[in-house]
Amino acid sequence: xxxxxxxxxxxxxxxxxxxxxxxxxxxxxxxxxxxxxxxxxxxxxxxxxxxxxxxxxxxxxxxxxxxxxxxxxxxxxxxxxxxxxxxxxxxxxxxxxxxxxxxxxxxxxxxxxxxxxxxxxxxxxxxxxxxxxxxxxxxxxxxxxxxxxxxxxxxxxxxxxxxxxxxxxxxxxxxxxxxxxxxxxxxxxxxxxxxxxxxxxxxxxxxxxxxx
Numbered sequence: 001x002x003x004x005x006x007x008x009x010x011x012x013x014x015x016x017x018x019x020x021x022x023x024x025x026x027x028x029x030x031x032x033x034x035x036x037x038x039x040x041x042x043x044x045x046x047x048x049x050x051x052x053x054x055x056x057x058x059x060x061x062x063x064x065x066x067x068x069x070x071x072x073x074x075x076x077x078x079x080x081x082x083x084x085x086x087x088x089x090x091x092x093x094x095x096x097x098x099x100x101x102x103x104x105x106x107x108x109x110x111x112x113x114x115x116x117x118x119x120x121x122x123x124x125x126x127x128x129x130x131x132x133x134x135x136x137x138x139x140x141x142x143x144x145x146x147x148x149x150x151x152x153x154x155x156x157x158x159x160x161x162x163x164x165x166x167x168x169x170x171x172x173x174x175x176x177x178x179x180x181x182x183x184x185x186x187x188x189x190x191x192x193x194x195x196x197x198x199x200x201x202x203x204x205x206x207x208x209x210x211x212x
Contacts, residue, residue, distance in 0.1 A: 037077050039091045040200045044099035046074075047074075048203060052115060062091045071096055072121030075199035092199040102181045108146060112179075115187050117151035122173045123165075129154040135172060137162045146178035 011023070037060035041046055041055040049055035063081070064073040076089035106112050110132065116187045119127050133152035136142030139162050150172060152160070178185070189205065196204065 015069055019160055037079060037090045037092070039195075040093045040203065042074065042093065042095040044096050047102065047204065049096075050188070051185050051204070052191050054193055054204075059090045062094050063088065065094065066091060069097065074203075077197075077199075092197055093203060094186050104180060105178060106181045106184045112177065112184060113146075113149060113197060114151050115184060116146075116177075116179050117202075118172070118187065120151065120173075121153035121156050122150040122176075123152055123156040123160070123170045125173065126153040126156075131157055135176065136164060136196070140164070147176050150161050 021145055036067075037058060037059045038056040040048065041057050041062075055207055059081075062071070064208045066073060071091075071094040071113075073091045074093040074095050075091070079090050080087050081090060082088075113132055114130060119130065121127070121130065130151055131154055132149050133156075134142040134144070135148050138144075142148050156170065167174050
């Protein structure tokens, strides 16, 4: 019971800070949007939980996790949130206290499929109007699996129709594979987001050309 009461108390404190911050943010400076202060989430080994999409939590979630002793604050924004009894800098980087083990293989989803194929049609290289295609058509026994599905633009998909790539004279740029979670994270490094807060940069490693 004592543990339950303590957890409720910490959640209440976090919610109180959130409400107070909303109130003061509106009254004092309506141009400063707290939603622009997400926290980069690192695993317990200080690597990002995900590169693409980048593992970010809203500031409210980050603060609650801090009060519940589920994360450590690694870095903070210059901005603060306030409650009647506490002033607190908004965390910009947090690290989980318990390590989250990644599954060996990622879920077979449209997004992960596109990421594996670098968001490019595997027939022509286009990045527009992407869909997916069965390399071996279903009418010929082709299955919906990592090894038989590739990213294809709508025009190429229609052009190929119910034929195999060989029959259609449309070679596949890269043979489809079932990627591991680690491989998919490496692919994600190819797509750095447009904005990176300065406190995030020490924990992110992107496959981009270094400046001279």
